Amino acid sequence: MSAAAHHVPATLEWRDGELHLLDQTRLPLQIHIERQDDARQVWQSIRQLKVRGAPAIGVAAAYGLCVAMRPHQALGLPEFRETLRQSAQYLNTARPTAVNLAWALQRMVAVAAAHEATDSAALYGRLVAEARRIHAEDTAICAGIGQHGVDLIRPGMGVLTHCNAGALATTGLGTATAPMYLAHQRGTRFKVFADETRPLLQGARLTAWELQSAGLDVTLITDNMAASMMASGQVQLVIVGTDRVTANGDVVNKIGTLGVAVLAQHFGVPFYVACPSSTIDAATASGDRVEIEERTPGEVTGFGDTRTAPQGMAVRNPAFDVTPHALVRGLITEHGIIEAPFEEGLRRVARTADDASRTA
Amino acid sequence: MSAAAHHVPATLEWRDGELHLLDQTRLPLQIHIERQDDARQVWQSIRQLKVRGAPAIGVAAAYGLCVAMRPHQALGLPEFRETLRQSAQYLNTARPTAVNLAWALQRMVAVAAAHEATDSAALYGRLVAEARRIHAEDTAICAGIGQHGVDLIRPGMGVLTHCNAGALATTGLGTATAPMYLAHQRGTRFKVFADETRPLLQGARLTAWELQSAGLDVTLITDNMAASMMASGQVQLVIVGTDRVTANGDVVNKIGTLGVAVLAQHFGVPFYVACPSSTIDAATASGDRVEIEERTPGEVTGFGDTRTAPQGMAVRNPAFDVTPHALVRGLITEHGIIEAPFEEGLRRVARTADDASRTA
Numbered sequence: 001m002s003a004a005a006h007h008v009p010a011t012l013e014w015r016d017g018e019l020h021l022l023d024q025t026r027l028p029l030q031i032h033i034e035r036q037d038d039a040r041q042v043w044q045s046i047r048q049l050k051v052r053g054a055p056a057i058g059v060a061a062a063y064g065l066c067v068a069m070r071p072h073q074a075l076g077l078p079e080f081r082e083t084l085r086q087s088a089q090y091l092n093t094a095r096p097t098a099v100n101l102a103w104a105l106q107r108m109v110a111v112a113a114a115h116e117a118t119d120s121a122a123l124y125g126r127l128v129a130e131a132r133r134i135h136a137e138d139t140a141i142c143a144g145i146g147q148h149g150v151d152l153i154r155p156g157m158g159v160l161t162h163c164n165a166g167a168l169a170t171t172g173l174g175t176a177t178a179p180m181y182l183a184h185q186r187g188t189r190f191k192v193f194a195d196e197t198r199p200l201l202q203g204a205r206l207t208a209w210e211l212q213s214a215g216l217d218v219t220l221i222t223d224n225m226a227a228s229m230m231a232s233g234q235v236q237l238v239i240v241g242t243d244r245v246t247a248n249g250d251v252v253n254k255i256g257t258l259g260v261a262v263l264a265q266h267f268g269v270p271f272y273v274a275c276p277s278s279t280i281d282a283a284t285a286s287g288d289r290v291e292i293e294e295r296t297p298g299e300v301t302g303f304g305d306t307r308t309a310p311q312g313m314a315v316r317n318p319a320f321d322v323t324p325h326a327l328v329r330g331l332i333t334e335h336g337i338i339e340a341p342f343e344e345g346l347r348r349v350a351r352t353a354d355d356a357s358r359t360a
Numbered sequence: 361m362s363a364a365a366h367h368v369p370a371t372l373e374w375r376d377g378e379l380h381l382l383d384q385t386r387l388p389l390q391i392h393i394e395r396q397d398d399a400r401q402v403w404q405s406i407r408q409l410k411v412r413g414a415p416a417i418g419v420a421a422a423y424g425l426c427v428a429m430r431p432h433q434a435l436g437l438p439e440f441r442e443t444l445r446q447s448a449q450y451l452n453t454a455r456p457t458a459v460n461l462a463w464a465l466q467r468m469v470a471v472a473a474a475h476e477a478t479d480s481a482a483l484y485g486r487l488v489a490e491a492r493r494i495h496a497e498d499t500a501i502c503a504g505i506g507q508h509g510v511d512l513i514r515p516g517m518g519v520l521t522h523c524n525a526g527a528l529a530t531t532g533l534g535t536a537t538a539p540m541y542l543a544h545q546r547g548t549r550f551k552v553f554a555d556e557t558r559p560l561l562q563g564a565r566l567t568a569w570e571l572q573s574a575g576l577d578v579t580l581i582t583d584n585m586a587a588s589m590m591a592s593g594q595v596q597l598v599i600v601g602t603d604r605v606t607a608n609g610d611v612v613n614k615i616g617t618l619g620v621a622v623l624a625q626h627f628g629v630p631f632y633v634a635c636p637s638s639t640i641d642a643a644t645a646s647g648d649r650v651e652i653e654e655r656t657p658g659e660v661t662g663f664g665d666t667r668t669a670p671q672g673m674a675v676r677n678p679a680f681d682v683t684p685h686a687l688v689r690g691l692i693t694e695h696g697i698i699e700a701p702f703e704e705g706l707r708r709v710a711r712t713a714d715d716a717s718r719t720a
Contacts, residue, residue: 225676225678300581303668
């Protein structure tokens with residue numbers, strides 16, 4: 001790839017009234033962009049993880065509902081509204097636990113319900129506008145995290161990240177990666193270490209690929225090399241993403257995050273978490289209250305299609321771990337960086353986000 | 361596998377004048393024992409890692425020299441001695457940096473040189489006896505480590521290990537695994553967590569398999585799950601192996617060991633290192649003086665034939681890391697457990713080992 005071709009990969013695009021998705025299941029070996037022709041195809045794309053990452057799924061679902069409704073603009077308004085409701089219900093079954101999926105679809109249906117359209121084509125136009133708005137909001141959140149985090153990255157630093165809280169998980173610059181992309185755009189020279197992130201290797205397949213595509217200086221390591229990189233003074237900053245931050249600042253994120261946080265404390269490296277306000281769970285007091293999903297043993301007993309462990313091997317496969325807030329230097333939100341004591345800062349940011357959505 | 365069939369796997373066997381090796385490259389999917397018919401086959405087996413682990417390589421090479429010399433017992437003594445010298449030289453080229461390989465072959469040649477044989481058949485007999493002695497010594501070292509370490513394992517414990525410092529790396533009970541096998545034989549009920557150990561997955565392919573074969577309660581985890589297991593109180597003890605212990609007690613071992621040691625300290629779990637006296641490097645003051653082998657990027661960008669990272673990805677792939685002695689609770693040697701201050705204890709054990717070899 002030539003230097004001129006470097007760019008942050010686009011997870012999806014709405015172009016000429018059509019939705020185009022980057023097929024993430026083929027990365028990094030193939031770069032394949034797939035036009036979504038009907039609701040069934042969108043459903044499959046979400047189900048098969050062609051698009052993944054909570055923010056990206058929300059935006060894909062909103063546009064996906066437009067894809068579903070486009071052929072029905074000649075219907076009468078009542079039939080159009082009924083088809084819309086059914087299509088939203090259908091798309092919502094693509095993944096059972098993705099909060100952003102249900103959230104985006106409900107928002108689309110509510111907007112349609114509140115809109116006094118003269119005909120179905122006009123209502124369809126309103127839906128497309130709302131999907132674009134959801135898209136723009138997601139992009140803006142990434143940009144906000146980037147702007148608040150970019151000054152953490154100084155020339156010559158090594159920055160370590162885990163899993164993929166990247167552009168590919170959002171429709172913007174990503175969360176953990178946003179400060180990196182902005183620092184790179186500013187011309188700051190620094191190095192990124194990407195943990196491969198077993199068992200599903202999102203770091204190797206996605207983060208390493210997207211940072212490389214954007215022209216950043218990225219080095220791939222196995223998860224168990226992070227300690228060695230820190231001990232030899234090559235890492236000065238850690239930024240990871242999060243799936244949920246509880247009221248006290250505990251961080252639920254991809255398995256292995258806790259280990260990185262403990263190492264960072266031991267080696268005196270500041271540990272930051274990119275935390276869009278949507279991931280703040282004010283209703284849960286602390287991380288130990290969060291149930292951790294245990295995934296299938298096959299992810300651990302093999303590597304891709306290669307089986308490596310014996311038949312019948314007992315396995316643990318928690319998908320997430322909990323990093324206690326005491327190990328966290330700061331939470332980088334789109335409204336600013338929160339430092340300890342976290343309760344107060346998290347409440348403030350959650351209020352700001354609520355106000356922003358009311359005035360929007 | 362029925363309970364009655366449980367046993368600690370044998371890395372190699374000398375039976376009816378022939379050498380049989382367990383082909384470790386096929387584990388854990390196939391259990392294939394291969395008779396070694398000539399020097400070339402033994403050379404290939406060592407080169408291709410069918411037998412691996414420093415102690416096991418030494419024993420395999422000693423028996424391998426017997427395999428090479430068996431057809432030559434009708435030669436005159438001078439020709440036999442010359443063929444022996446050439447065969448030892450040849451086998452020594454199988455792996456360039458394996459210290460035990462050269463050590464065992466030199467010992468065999470020296471014994472032959474010192475032996476006043478009446479004919480080649482008698483000298484051949486002396487060689488076989490010496491190979492058996494090298495074998496027995498290795499087995500005894502494992503047993504010694506086991507006996508000194510077994511009391512560390514108490515009922516209900518979770519014991520975590522990294523990589524394969526197991527029976528498969530030796531011709532006995534292994535080093536890190538020896539206390540586990542003995543505790544199991546005593547009837548102590550405990551649980552082992554085996555880190556899979558990227559990039560080469562020795563934990564998944566070898567440790568998990570051999571402990572399972574012996575009937576131990578073993579659970580496979582990815583390396584980045586160790587923190588989660590410790591945080592949830594499931595690990596009360598860590599035992600790992602070592603490739604080299606420097607004069608101050610710093611431990612050079614498989615990449616990822618340092619991370620486990622830092623986690624163990626953070627979560628208050630004692631961290632022990634199984635350390636046969638042969639791995640004590642009294643001539644090197646501390647771990648920072650040890651050069652760390654950097655291996656091929658392909659090990660990190662995939663596994664086996666499965667590629668996961670993008671083309672042209674920059675990679676770090678240090679094979680080992682250095683755990684500072686401050687993180688080590690104890691070094692389990694065949695002569696006893698050494699605790700801080702390590703210098704003194706290491707000197708004492710090295711002296712004991714020297715005395716033992718002089719009186720042997």
